[in-house]
Amino acid sequence: MELLKPNDLFRLTSGDTITKRNLYDLIQFSKVSISQYWAGADFIIGNTPQQGINWMGTLPLLKAVIIKTKAGSYKEDGWYDDNRTIYNYSFKAKDGIISYDEKANSVLINQPQLLYPILLFTESKEGWVFEGQFSVTNLEDTYVVLKRNSTSIIESQSSFDESPSKDSEKMYVNHLKAERSKSVLLALKDSNIFLCEICNIDYMDKYNIPYIEAHFKNRIIGDPADQLISLNDHALLCPNCHKAVHVVMKSKDLDYHQIKSNLILNYNRE
Numbered sequence: 001m002e003l004l005k006p007n008d009l010f011r012l013t014s015g016d017t018i019t020k021r022n023l024y025d026l027i028q029f030s031k032v033s034i035s036q037y038w039a040g041a042d043f044i045i046g047n048t049p050q051q052g053i054n055w056m057g058t059l060p061l062l063k064a065v066i067i068k069t070k071a072g073s074y075k076e077d078g079w080y081d082d083n084r085t086i087y088n089y090s091f092k093a094k095d096g097i098i099s100y101d102e103k104a105n106s107v108l109i110n111q112p113q114l115l116y117p118i119l120l121f122t123e124s125k126e127g128w129v130f131e132g133q134f135s136v137t138n139l140e141d142t143y144v145v146l147k148r149n150s151t152s153i154i155e156s157q158s159s160f161d162e163s164p165s166k167d168s169e170k171m172y173v174n175h176l177k178a179e180r181s182k183s184v185l186l187a188l189k190d191s192n193i194f195l196c197e198i199c200n201i202d203y204m205d206k207y208n209i210p211y212i213e214a215h216f217k218n219r220i221i222g223d224p225a226d227q228l229i230s231l232n233d234h235a236l237l238c239p240n241c242h243k244a245v246h247v248v249m250k251s252k253d254l255d256y257h258q259i260k261s262n263l264i265l266n267y268n269r270e
């Protein structure tokens with residue numbers, strides 16, 4: 001299989017092999033507007049091709065993270081199980097010190113919240129073998145645990161990637177911007193409410209940790225930077241429920257109140 005444009009990465013199926021030259025050139029020349037690999041600024045693949053980790057697009061809306069790895073090259077790196085569903089992947093370290101702010105590490109740390117696929121390649125004699133799309137399920141001190149995405153998630157993510165409706169992508173970025181706006185984060189800090197409105201877990205009561213996340217409830221029209229956004233526009237959620245809301249949001253066109261009542265119904269069933 002030959003990759004001609006960055007988007008071709010989403011057409012790979014597990015077991016496909018691509019040559020090292022091909023992946024190197026794709027990463028290198030995705031940045032060069034006169035190159036045949038160029039597919040626009042949104043598809044630039046960050047980091048140099050020599051590095052083990054690259055990313056397509058810019059945070060917060062990455063389209064994908066690309067990992068090229070050889071089991072055993074770092075202490076933790078390698079398959080955890082015989083079925084090849086779990087792969088442990090080490091954070092990048094300089095002289096034994098890990099900086100979690102470094103791009104190569106922060107694209108892994110942010111994945112559970114932002115939900116872009118991780119495309120995992122392992123080395124073989126013929127080149128890079130595509131193992132499939134993965135997600136981060138655990139953050140350890142020195143490595144992350146990557147788990148193979150279930151088929152349904154691969155389908156929903158790849159259909160999202162193959163027909164990247166500009167509008168829905170933009171809306172999602174603006175949604176994340178609204179949730180991270182400075183005024184909201186400051187208001188959140190002072191609110192002293194740590195109760196999730198979906199599952200009713202109170203972080204302070206349960207863990208003795210003053211923590212809560214803000215989910216922007218409204219549909220966003222235009223850039224949130226140009227608008228007055230207050231804490232009243234947000235729902236207060238625990239990280240678990242917040243993630244569930246985002247997963248549903250990305251696959252179904254429902255508003256927050258519909259998502260909330262569906263999740264509460266399911267939560268109370270247990």
Ligand SMILES: [Zn+2]
Nearest residue numbers: 196199238241
């Ligand atoms: Zn919750």
Ligand SMILES: [Zn+2]
Nearest residue numbers: 179214215216
């Ligand atoms: Zn949210």
